[in-house]
Amino acid sequence: MTDATQFRLLLVEDEPTQRKLAERLLRRAGYVVETANDGEEALAKILAGEFQLLLTDWDMPGMDGKTLCRRVREANLPTYLYMLLLTSHDSTDDLVAGLEAGADDYVKKPANESELLARLNAGRRIVRLEQSLREANTQIHLLSITDPLTGTFNRRYLNEQLALEVERARRYHRPLSAVMADLDRFKRINDECGHQTGDEVLCRFAQLMKEAVRQPLDWVARYGGEEFVIVLPETDRAGAIVVAEKIRALCADNPMAACSGPIEVTASFGVAELVSEAATQSHAAAGEALLRRADAALYTSKNEGRNRVTAG
């Protein structure tokens, strides 16, 4: 069982003496306690702060506990708030109404101390479970958009996110550019130094690109093999050429350290800016067209001798 000190609890009770008593009990049990006198004050505190547990009286002037529970659920908080109603209503209909309003559980007044703490313990289990599920989901999402070798974003993320970048650029009439980057003669590195060295070079190249751009605004995705895309929002063709040239020079001037010793590696680049005459295209199609133009420019760089930047 996780220690109670990790839990922030909001206690809502309109009657001052009862509030003091309950507050003391909860603090002794280790909770980090804040209090509110009524539903309105409680709702404002919940929306402003991160609470994991709510213990609320039902009958209060103004917004009552049941309404508070309903309002909290309607607010769709980013993390789960476990809500326990303290009630002197003991008809089944009332209790059902309280649970349907969004309360997780209830305790009848006057509350037995050990029962109240035991029910809050149960609430902590739910909160912990929800936290670990949420963390696992975040981790899974991150894995699903990351290239496992280089740690850049993957093709799937590129497809989804580039369409959003196009949408944003169009809506605010801002420039957007893409750079296709491809290591020169990469096959030879793999053939001569082995695939492990080839992988190291890919990782170094990815790292170099990530360090050269303004993260997180600019981002890098692995397009496939030794080919990467650098997406540059708020950047026009001239600005994108500067970024590509900077990375090209960093690459050409600094042999990459690999286990087998330093390796001279160069890369070629193709630059393209989103064009406004294609505004009838869908955002995704415009993103794909942008990549095709950057790829065509990259092809020119390769044909003209590699280790260079071409803008389409």
Ligand SMILES: [Mg+2]
């Ligand atoms: Mg009351």
